[in-house]
Amino acid sequence: MDVLLDIPVLGFILQFLVYLVQVIGSGHIAPIILGLATPIALGALCGVMNERSGVVNIGIEGMMLFSAYVAFMTALFVHQAFPAEPGALFGATPALIAGVVAGIAAGMLISLLHAWLSISVRADQIISGTIINITALGLTSYLNRLIKPFDSAGTFQSFRPPAGLVNLPGIGWLLEMFTAVGPIAMSVLVLVIITQVMLFRSRWGLRTRAVGEHPKAADTVGINVIALRYRNVLIGGVFAGLAGAYLTLEATGSFQNNMTAGRGFIALAAMIFGRWTPLGAFGGALLFMGSQAIGVAIRLAPPSGDLGTFLAGIQQAYPSIYNNFFTGLPYLLTIIVLAGVVGRSNAPAADGKPYEKESPT
Amino acid sequence: MKKLYIVVVALIAASFVLSACGTAAPPAADELKIGVVTDVGQLEDKSFNQASYEGGKAAAEKLGATFDVIVTQNISDYKQNIQTFVDQGFDVIITVGFLIGTDTAIAAKENPDVKFIGVDQNICVDEQGAPDATFTCAGDAATLLPNYQGILFAEEQAGYLAGIVAGSISKTGTIGSVAGTSLPAVVAYIAGYEAGAKSVNPDIKTLTQEVNPDPAKGFNDPATGKAIAQQFIAQGADVLFQVAGLTGQGVLEAACDAGIYGIGVDVDQVQTLPNLSKCIVTSAEKKLKDTIQAVAESAATDEFKAGEVFYNAASEPPAIGLSPYHDLESVITPEIQAKLDDAFAKMKSGELKPPRK
Numbered sequence: 152m153d154v155l156l157d158i159p160v161l162g163f164i165l166q167f168l169v170y171l172v173q174v175i176g177s178g179h180i181a182p183i184i185l186g187l188a189t190p191i192a193l194g195a196l197c198g199v200m201n202e203r204s205g206v207v208n209i210g211i212e213g214m215m216l217f218s219a220y221v222a223f224m225t226a227l228f229v230h231q232a233f234p235a236e237p238g239a240l241f242g243a244t245p246a247l248i249a250g251v252v253a254g255i256a257a258g259m260l261i262s263l264l265h266a267w268l269s270i271s272v273r274a275d276q277i278i279s280g281t282i283i284n285i286t287a288l289g290l291t292s293y294l295n296r297l298i299k300p301f302d303s304a305g306t307f308q309s310f311r312p313p314a315g316l317v318n319l320p321g322i323g324w325l326l327e328m329f330t331a332v333g334p335i336a337m338s339v340l341v342l343v344i345i346t347q348v349m350l351f352r353s354r355w356g357l358r359t360r361a362v363g364e365h366p367k368a369a370d371t372v373g374i375n376v377i378a379l380r381y382r383n384v385l386i387g388g389v390f391a392g393l394a395g396a397y398l399t400l401e402a403t404g405s406f407q408n409n410m411t412a413g414r415g416f417i418a419l420a421a422m423i424f425g426r427w428t429p430l431g432a433f434g435g436a437l438l439f440m441g442s443q444a445i446g447v448a449i450r451l452a453p454p455s456g457d458l459g460t461f462l463a464g465i466q467q468a469y470p471s472i473y474n475n476f477f478t479g480l481p482y483l484l485t486i487i488v489l490a491g492v493v494g495r496s497n498a499p500a501a502d503g504k505p506y507e508k509e510s511p512t
Numbered sequence: 513m514k515k516l517y518i519v520v521v522a523l524i525a526a527s528f529v530l531s532a533c534g535t536a537a538p539p540a541a542d543e544l545k546i547g548v549v550t551d552v553g554q555l556e557d558k559s560f561n562q563a564s565y566e567g568g569k570a571a572a573e574k575l576g577a578t579f580d581v582i583v584t585q586n587i588s589d590y591k592q593n594i595q596t597f598v599d600q601g602f603d604v605i606i607t608v609g610f611l612i613g614t615d616t617a618i619a620a621k622e623n624p625d626v627k628f629i630g631v632d633q634n635i636c637v638d639e640q641g642a643p644d645a646t647f648t649c650a651g652d653a654a655t656l657l658p659n660y661q662g663i664l665f666a667e668e669q670a671g672y673l674a675g676i677v678a679g680s681i682s683k684t685g686t687i688g689s690v691a692g693t694s695l696p697a698v699v700a701y702i703a704g705y706e707a708g709a710k711s712v713n714p715d716i717k718t719l720t721q722e723v724n725p726d727p728a729k730g731f732n733d734p735a736t737g738k739a740i741a742q743q744f745i746a747q748g749a750d751v752l753f754q755v756a757g758l759t760g761q762g763v764l765e766a767a768c769d770a771g772i773y774g775i776g777v778d779v780d781q782v783q784t785l786p787n788l789s790k791c792i793v794t795s796a797e798k799k800l801k802d803t804i805q806a807v808a809e810s811a812a813t814d815e816f817k818a819g820e821v822f823y824n825a826a827s828e829p830p831a832i833g834l835s836p837y838h839d840l841e842s843v844i845t846p847e848i849q850a851k852l853d854d855a856f857a858k859m860k861s862g863e864l865k866p867p868r869k
Binding site: 178179180183186187190292295296299301302303305306308309398402403404405407408409410412413443444447448450451452474475478 | 553554555556694719721722723724725728729732733734735736737738739740742743744746747758761762765769786787
């Protein structure tokens with residue numbers, strides 16, 4: 152083993168892989184990565200639902216932000232009206248559950264606007280998404296100043312899996328990843344699998360893909376293109392709403408202006424990375440956020456051996472580049488990935504094209 | 513249908529514009545006018561934007577002046593936002609943050625009749641009084657720009673005190689600090705913090721991490737702050753100092769969840785985040801609001817001081833310090849308190865100078 156690690160260049164890569172295995176396997180970092188990836192993965196699911204049925208949605212960022220605000224404020228009001236002790240499971244309170252429901256409703260409301268603009272009115276879908284982003288930022292910032300929430304309804308608590316499970320050799324970290332998190336993060340894997348199976352194995356999925364690739368053909372065999380698109384965009388709103396609720400009710404117990412901080416756009420990148428499939432998009436979200444978490448880990452607990460010496464040397468020589476490199480890593484990966492490392496990825500053929508039924512004459 | 517769509521878009525656009533600049537009312541003539549241009553982010557940052565706003569507003573109320581605020585949305589808008597106040601005939605303009613300093617210096621040179629107060633701003637000018645890109649700072653700011661005061665706090669002194677607390681109460685011997693964006697004030701807090709911790713425990717391990725080089729993300733992303741803090745905790749850190757504005761709320765939440773201690777920044781964060789009071793042991797404070805209010809009031813008189821003015825432990829009243837310990841008073845033993853008092857006295861006399869970077 153040591154002989155392998157001493158090979159120039161390749162040895163470095165091997166050492167790095169060994170380090171990765173160590174960090175992920177025993178650093179309790181896996182649930183943190185899933186937590187970071189949750190809003191990205193949910194946002195990407197929203198994107199998949201939209202684009203698979205032929206509607207471009209760049210307003211995910213705004214949908215998430217608006218839902219985050221609505222979820223937070225609803226939870227706060229319910230919390231103040233009916234204060235309750237945190238429940239045994241996930242520390243859930245009626246306030247938090249009401250907040251999640253309200254967040255999902257808010258996501259659906261905004262997606263209804265997007266659906267109306269881009270399906271019925273046949274407006275430019277990029278413009279519609281941009282309007283949603285700008286409006287959500289302006290409106291939530293304004294309301295946040297107007298109402299000035301001071302208190303908080305708290306957050307969902309992470310589940311604490313038994314130590315025996317986490318310490319299982321080999322797969323302990325994987326079990327920890329999907330169990331030592333809160334309810335919304337835990338639901339992501341389930342939602343991803345359900346969407347994946349439905350999209351590729353059900354009648355609804357086939358129709359959705361048909362509507363996204365060739366709506367006219369779908370229409371001629373009797374599929375109601377408009378209705379199906381409306382329905383899918385609304386389901387996408389559910390995911391975006393859940394992502395927003397995650398930010399204010401599970402990740403943290405506060406709302407800040409523009410707290411989505413570009414997550415809606417990274418979600419779109421994850422969706423493209425995953426070639427418009429739910430599982431692929433989830434993988435993309437894990438990759439992007441995993442690189443962020445590992446960037447922090449490398450700085451907190453640097454690898455030992457030659458690689459550690461090498462990195463320490465770089466840090467000494469170019470401190471600002473070294474420090475910013477890891478912060479920029481998710482974005483760098485996004486660029487590399489989108490520039491074609493994953494191969495050609497084709498968007499659904501009718502993506503972004505409003506469907507107009509030819510009028511019978 | 514098309515028409516309805518246009519109407520909806522117009523309404524939405526209008527609502528955004530209105531919400532962005534809802535407060536710009538035409539002011540009356542001859543009245544003293546005080547304006548605040550914030551740093552990027554938001555007014556409700558529970559930190560320097562908010563304190564500058566409150567300080568400026570309190571001064572305006574005391575002086576019977578008109579008061580207004582512009583919240584900067586983007587770094588590229590600094591200049592335009594300052595100019596907006598200049599054009600409306602404001603007499604005192606308070607600009608907030610290190611990054612807006614260059615545009616403030618330019619505006620101060622162009623508008624000698626307007627008094628400028630820069631929070632957290634070094635003034636670095638060449639012999640002509642223009643901002644110096646080479647950072648040799650050959651010009652004397654106080655004489656070249658007699659209408660501009662840069663308020664500087666000795667963050668490293670407040671950080672040093674917080675470090676003494678952290679070094680003393682840490683059981684694992686590992687402490688952490690989260691920086692929003694590595695601006696001079698943030699770096700100073702953390703340098704002082706680490707020096708203070710080492711002064712009580714030379715073997716202590718200090719971890720630190722910048723959230724994002726972009727201040728709009730670095731100071732405004734509690735979810736990422738919490739994730740970073742959780743990684744610190746996994747590394748064994750049991751005291752976390754947040755110097756990350758609203759991102760820091762996530763850091764303190766992570767500390768509470770894990771049952772360890774957090775240290776707040778800038779203001780007494782037990783008051784701004786009451787639901788986290790069970791784990792915030794203290795906050796490294798700089799008296800932003802009081803200082804800004806006093807300087808803004810001085811701008812209306814002849815006592816206005818130009819150039820960089822340092823506010824530190826030796827200021828009267830002291831401009832830096834630790835917040836009350838509230839619920840966690842029992843954690844601070846008389847022994848720790850003695851070390852804090854000793855360090856404060858030494859910093860006041862100038863005997864002890866913690867590093868600023």
